[in-house]
Amino acid sequence: MTSDRFHDTVLTVDxxxxxxxxxxxxxxxxxxxxxxxxxxxxxxxRESNTVELHVTASDVVALRASLNTWLSLVQTAEAAGKLA
Known part of the structure:
Protein backbone atom coordinates (compact mmCIF):
# COMPACT_ATOMS: atom_id res chain seq x y z
CA MET A 1 0.00 0.00 0.00
CA THR A 2 1.32 3.41 -0.88
CA SER A 3 -0.71 5.57 1.49
CA ASP A 4 0.67 6.76 4.83
CA ARG A 5 -2.86 6.57 6.28
CA PHE A 6 -4.56 3.25 6.69
CA HIS A 7 -7.59 1.59 8.18
CA ASP A 8 -7.50 -1.81 9.78
CA THR A 9 -9.54 -4.34 11.67
CA VAL A 10 -9.00 -7.74 13.23
CA LEU A 11 -11.46 -10.58 12.70
CA THR A 12 -11.22 -13.22 15.42
CA VAL A 13 -13.15 -16.47 15.05
CA ASP A 14 -13.21 -19.09 17.82
CA ARG A 46 -4.01 -19.38 14.13
CA GLU A 47 -3.52 -20.27 17.75
CA SER A 48 -5.22 -23.32 19.22
CA ASN A 49 -8.93 -23.01 18.38
CA THR A 50 -8.78 -19.37 17.19
CA VAL A 51 -8.26 -17.97 13.69
CA GLU A 52 -7.34 -14.30 13.43
CA LEU A 53 -7.31 -12.19 10.26
CA HIS A 54 -5.74 -8.73 10.38
CA VAL A 55 -7.06 -6.71 7.43
CA THR A 56 -5.39 -3.42 6.48
CA ALA A 57 -6.54 -1.05 3.74
CA SER A 58 -5.67 2.37 2.37
CA ASP A 59 -9.31 3.55 2.49
CA VAL A 60 -12.61 2.49 4.04
CA VAL A 61 -14.08 1.30 0.72
CA ALA A 62 -11.16 -1.08 0.23
CA LEU A 63 -11.46 -2.20 3.87
CA ARG A 64 -15.15 -3.02 3.45
CA ALA A 65 -14.54 -4.90 0.21
CA SER A 66 -11.69 -6.88 1.74
CA LEU A 67 -13.73 -7.73 4.84
CA ASN A 68 -16.60 -8.96 2.67
CA THR A 69 -14.21 -11.17 0.71
CA TRP A 70 -12.54 -12.69 3.77
CA LEU A 71 -15.79 -13.23 5.65
CA SER A 72 -17.17 -15.06 2.60
CA LEU A 73 -14.05 -17.22 2.38
CA VAL A 74 -14.27 -18.12 6.08
CA GLN A 75 -17.95 -18.96 5.73
CA THR A 76 -17.26 -21.15 2.69
CA ALA A 77 -14.43 -22.96 4.49
CA GLU A 78 -16.68 -23.59 7.49
CA ALA A 79 -19.45 -24.96 5.27
CA ALA A 80 -17.02 -27.20 3.39
CA GLY A 81 -15.67 -28.52 6.68
CA LYS A 82 -19.15 -29.59 7.71
CA LEU A 83 -19.47 -31.62 4.51
CA ALA A 84 -16.16 -33.42 4.99
Missing part, protein backbone atom coordinates in the same frame (compact mmCIF):
# COMPACT_ATOMS: atom_id res chain seq x y z
CA UNK A 15 -13.94 -22.71 16.94
CA UNK A 16 -14.99 -25.70 19.01
CA UNK A 17 -11.62 -27.38 18.51
CA UNK A 18 -8.10 -26.73 17.26
CA UNK A 19 -8.83 -29.17 14.42
CA UNK A 20 -11.72 -27.04 13.17
CA UNK A 21 -9.62 -23.86 13.38
CA UNK A 22 -6.74 -25.56 11.55
CA UNK A 23 -9.11 -26.73 8.80
CA UNK A 24 -10.45 -23.21 8.18
CA UNK A 25 -6.99 -21.61 8.34
CA UNK A 26 -5.57 -24.12 5.85
CA UNK A 27 -8.51 -23.56 3.50
CA UNK A 28 -8.16 -19.77 3.33
CA UNK A 29 -4.38 -19.41 3.70
CA UNK A 30 -3.57 -19.95 -0.02
CA UNK A 31 -5.75 -16.96 -0.91
CA UNK A 32 -3.70 -14.47 1.10
CA UNK A 33 -1.10 -13.66 -1.53
CA UNK A 34 -3.56 -13.86 -4.41
CA UNK A 35 -6.19 -11.46 -3.05
CA UNK A 36 -3.88 -8.77 -1.63
CA UNK A 37 -3.55 -5.70 -3.82
CA UNK A 38 -2.14 -2.18 -3.56
CA UNK A 39 -5.19 -1.01 -1.55
CA UNK A 40 -5.55 -3.83 0.99
CA UNK A 41 -3.72 -6.73 2.57
CA UNK A 42 -4.38 -9.40 5.16
CA UNK A 43 -2.37 -11.56 7.53
CA UNK A 44 -3.55 -14.78 9.13
CA UNK A 45 -2.70 -16.22 12.52
Missing amino acids: YASPTAARRVARAIEPEIGDIDDDRSSVSLR
Whole structure:
Protein backbone atom coordinates (compact mmCIF):
# COMPACT_ATOMS: atom_id res chain seq x y z
CA MET A 1 0.00 0.00 0.00
CA THR A 2 1.32 3.41 -0.88
CA SER A 3 -0.71 5.57 1.49
CA ASP A 4 0.67 6.76 4.83
CA ARG A 5 -2.86 6.57 6.28
CA PHE A 6 -4.56 3.25 6.69
CA HIS A 7 -7.59 1.59 8.18
CA ASP A 8 -7.50 -1.81 9.78
CA THR A 9 -9.54 -4.34 11.67
CA VAL A 10 -9.00 -7.74 13.23
CA LEU A 11 -11.46 -10.58 12.70
CA THR A 12 -11.22 -13.22 15.42
CA VAL A 13 -13.15 -16.47 15.05
CA ASP A 14 -13.21 -19.09 17.82
CA TYR A 15 -13.94 -22.71 16.94
CA ALA A 16 -14.99 -25.70 19.01
CA SER A 17 -11.62 -27.38 18.51
CA PRO A 18 -8.10 -26.73 17.26
CA THR A 19 -8.83 -29.17 14.42
CA ALA A 20 -11.72 -27.04 13.17
CA ALA A 21 -9.62 -23.86 13.38
CA ARG A 22 -6.74 -25.56 11.55
CA ARG A 23 -9.11 -26.73 8.80
CA VAL A 24 -10.45 -23.21 8.18
CA ALA A 25 -6.99 -21.61 8.34
CA ARG A 26 -5.57 -24.12 5.85
CA ALA A 27 -8.51 -23.56 3.50
CA ILE A 28 -8.16 -19.77 3.33
CA GLU A 29 -4.38 -19.41 3.70
CA PRO A 30 -3.57 -19.95 -0.02
CA GLU A 31 -5.75 -16.96 -0.91
CA ILE A 32 -3.70 -14.47 1.10
CA GLY A 33 -1.10 -13.66 -1.53
CA ASP A 34 -3.56 -13.86 -4.41
CA ILE A 35 -6.19 -11.46 -3.05
CA ASP A 36 -3.88 -8.77 -1.63
CA ASP A 37 -3.55 -5.70 -3.82
CA ASP A 38 -2.14 -2.18 -3.56
CA ARG A 39 -5.19 -1.01 -1.55
CA SER A 40 -5.55 -3.83 0.99
CA SER A 41 -3.72 -6.73 2.57
CA VAL A 42 -4.38 -9.40 5.16
CA SER A 43 -2.37 -11.56 7.53
CA LEU A 44 -3.55 -14.78 9.13
CA ARG A 45 -2.70 -16.22 12.52
CA ARG A 46 -4.01 -19.38 14.13
CA GLU A 47 -3.52 -20.27 17.75
CA SER A 48 -5.22 -23.32 19.22
CA ASN A 49 -8.93 -23.01 18.38
CA THR A 50 -8.78 -19.37 17.19
CA VAL A 51 -8.26 -17.97 13.69
CA GLU A 52 -7.34 -14.30 13.43
CA LEU A 53 -7.31 -12.19 10.26
CA HIS A 54 -5.74 -8.73 10.38
CA VAL A 55 -7.06 -6.71 7.43
CA THR A 56 -5.39 -3.42 6.48
CA ALA A 57 -6.54 -1.05 3.74
CA SER A 58 -5.67 2.37 2.37
CA ASP A 59 -9.31 3.55 2.49
CA VAL A 60 -12.61 2.49 4.04
CA VAL A 61 -14.08 1.30 0.72
CA ALA A 62 -11.16 -1.08 0.23
CA LEU A 63 -11.46 -2.20 3.87
CA ARG A 64 -15.15 -3.02 3.45
CA ALA A 65 -14.54 -4.90 0.21
CA SER A 66 -11.69 -6.88 1.74
CA LEU A 67 -13.73 -7.73 4.84
CA ASN A 68 -16.60 -8.96 2.67
CA THR A 69 -14.21 -11.17 0.71
CA TRP A 70 -12.54 -12.69 3.77
CA LEU A 71 -15.79 -13.23 5.65
CA SER A 72 -17.17 -15.06 2.60
CA LEU A 73 -14.05 -17.22 2.38
CA VAL A 74 -14.27 -18.12 6.08
CA GLN A 75 -17.95 -18.96 5.73
CA THR A 76 -17.26 -21.15 2.69
CA ALA A 77 -14.43 -22.96 4.49
CA GLU A 78 -16.68 -23.59 7.49
CA ALA A 79 -19.45 -24.96 5.27
CA ALA A 80 -17.02 -27.20 3.39
CA GLY A 81 -15.67 -28.52 6.68
CA LYS A 82 -19.15 -29.59 7.71
CA LEU A 83 -19.47 -31.62 4.51
CA ALA A 84 -16.16 -33.42 4.99
